[in-house]
Amino acid sequence: MISKDTLLSNDLFGDLNPKDWPISISDLPPGTALVGGSVRDGLLNRLSQKPDLDFVIPINSIEFSKNLSKKIGATFVKLDEKRDIARLIINGWTVDFARQVGRNLKEDLLRRDFRINAIALRLKEKPEIFDPTGGMEDLKNKKIVAISEKNLLDDPLRILRGFRLMCELDFELDEQTKSFLKNNVDKLSNVAPERIKMEILKILYSKWDFSIWQTYLELKLFNKWNDGNLPFIELQRKDIYSKQPMIGSFLAKLVFVLSDEGLSKLTFSKNEIKRCKNIRFWVHKINHLGLDNLSEDDRFQLHMDLEEDLPSLILFLKDEYTGIWLKRWKDPSDPLFHPSSPLNGNLLQKVFRIPPGPFLGELIRHLSKEKAYGRIFTDNDALEVARKWKLENSPFL
Numbered sequence: 559m560i561s562k563d564t565l566l567s568n569d570l571f572g573d574l575n576p577k578d579w580p581i582s583i584s585d586l587p588p589g590t591a592l593v594g595g596s597v598r599d600g601l602l603n604r605l606s607q608k609p610d611l612d613f614v615i616p617i618n619s620i621e622f623s624k625n626l627s628k629k630i631g632a633t634f635v636k637l638d639e640k641r642d643i644a645r646l647i648i649n650g651w652t653v654d655f656a657r658q659v660g661r662n663l664k665e666d667l668l669r670r671d672f673r674i675n676a677i678a679l680r681l682k683e684k685p686e687i688f689d690p691t692g693g694m695e696d697l698k699n700k701k702i703v704a705i706s707e708k709n710l711l712d713d714p715l716r717i718l719r720g721f722r723l724m725c726e727l728d729f730e731l732d733e734q735t736k737s738f739l740k741n742n743v744d745k746l747s748n749v750a751p752e753r754i755k756m757e758i759l760k761i762l763y764s765k766w767d768f769s770i771w772q773t774y775l776e777l778k779l780f781n782k783w784n785d786g787n788l789p790f791i792e793l794q795r796k797d798i799y800s801k802q803p804m805i806g807s808f809l810a811k812l813v814f815v816l817s818d819e820g821l822s823k824l825t826f827s828k829n830e831i832k833r834c835k836n837i838r839f840w841v842h843k844i845n846h847l848g849l850d851n852l853s854e855d856d857r858f859q860l861h862m863d864l865e866e867d868l869p870s871l872i873l874f875l876k877d878e879y880t881g882i883w884l885k886r887w888k889d890p891s892d893p894l895f896h897p898s899s900p901l902n903g904n905l906l907q908k909v910f911r912i913p914p915g916p917f918l919g920e921l922i923r924h925l926s927k928e929k930a931y932g933r934i935f936t937d938n939d940a941l942e943v944a945r946k947w948k949l950e951n952s953p954f955l
Contacts, residue, residue: 563687571685573600579611580648583681585626589616591663591678591688598674601697602727611653614666614678619655620644664690671716672696672723672735673703703732710738714745718757721779725764731773740777747782755824762811774815783820793873805884806869813837813870836863841874849879858927862897894930900940901925909941910948921947 574596576583594612599605615622620636623644627634632648642657659666667676673693680686687694696703702723710716717739724731731739746754758780766774793810813834816824821831840860844852852860864871868887872880886895899922903914912918924947928934934943 564684567679567685567687570597570600570679570687573603573605574609574679579653580632580651581611581626581630581646581653585629586613586681587615587617587622589658589663590614591680593667593670593678594675597677597679597687598693598697601677601694608651611651613653613655614658614663615655616658618642619657623655663688667691668705669709669712670705671709671713671719673705674723674729676705700727700729701732702727702729702735704735704738707738707742711742711745713749714742715749715753715757717742717746718754718761718779721773721777722757722761722764724773725761725766725770728767730769736773736777739779743777743779743781746779751824755826758815758824762808762815766811780815780820783816783823785817785819804869804873806867806871806873809833809837809867809870810873813841833867837867837871837874840864840871844875849875854931855927858894858897858930861895861930862923862926865896868895893932897926897930899923899925900929900934900937901944906944910944912948917952920951 574592591614592611593614594610596605596609596611599609619642620639623646624634626632627646630646630648632646632653635645635647637643637645637654641659644655646653646655659669663678663680667678667688667690670676673691674696675693676689676691677693678688680688691705692703702720704710704716704720710720720731720735720739723729764770793814812821812830816826816834818831818835818838821834826834840863843856860871861868869884872883872887875883883895886892890896901922903918903922906912906918906921907914912921921944925934925940925944928943929940934940
């Protein structure tokens with residue numbers, strides 16, 4: 559009679575579908591084991607079409623990977639010479655090889671971050687799940703449990719990874735693990751900003767429910783990069799109670815969890831920082847003045863600044879505005895929510911003999927604003943408005 563463990567191992571092996579892998583199992587050295595996210599996700603029935611494959615091998619992995627890359631035509635990347643880790647990239651697949659740490663696979667797995675990430679599939683003639691820490695039980699209970707505090711501190715990025723796994727898997731952090739994360743937040747200072755940025759991006763792309771918001775506030779993981787002066791009540795409530803990921807929620811959460819200075823320190827691009835800064839500016843202005851008290855010019859400038867990112871701002875607004883604003887933003891013909899000039903710059907230069915430059919830009923802005931507020935209906939209206947504005951404002955007279 560086939561044991562339950564054997565059936566589970568066979569099912570996992572079948573779900574992983576090695577026939578589709580870009581490498582052949584026969585090319586792997588004896589003693590190879592598949593570890594990490596693909597094993598975990600396979601057991602949770604959430605495998606992607608091309609999951610990242612992480613192998614532990616008992617020989618030099620950099621040398622092995624370099625030779626294998628030549629055989630299968632993959633791109634070879636040396637990830638960590640000191641820890642002997644390499645990567646192959648081929649046809650949309652990412653395949654990592656790491657040399658086994660310790661005398662055997664058990665010692666290797668016991669040095670990992672969380673028990674759900676310390677489950678291996680031994681690639682023997684008969685595949686075999688190996689779970690020395692109890693990760694299978696954690697998967698069943700939807701718990702994230704650290705193997706040890708020391709393991710987390712061996713690579714402090716694991717502090718963020720614990721929270722990220724909670725977000726992605728909709729699991730609960732074990733209380734002791736939560737204490738490990740909370741008590742060692744300051745150790746994130748020892749991690750390269752680029753690595754922190756990648757974890758934060760994965761965290762913010764996930765759906766945040768009530769427990770995630772509460773855990774975020776409790777752990778204070780991002781306080782080093784956040785000045786804490788942005789209100790979040792509307793953002794939090796809308797994100798929690800929405801059954802679907804809300805349009806703009808990623809950027810809204812990014813604005814909330816990282817300050818402009820924090821974005822810069824974590825190597826976000828100038829464009830990303832600019833977009834966040836614009837949203838932050840208008841959130842503060844609306845909170846100070848009240849949305850209904852913005853001048854006509856302010857409202858127009860708001861839509862000029864945030865045409866692409868307006869859904870992110872909407873998440874900071876009160877419910878009474880959310881529905882109508884989102885509806886208008888989804889209408890590409892709405893002249894205020896999608897400002898555009900009724901006449902293009904080339905025509906204006908030709909008709910009014912205006913050279914390219916700031917004056918032409920101001921005229922185009924004026925025409926866009928008049929159109930946005932329904933004071934221009936036809937091209938003739940626009941030409942007349944342009945003519946009057948030029949007479950009143952021309953520096954060439």
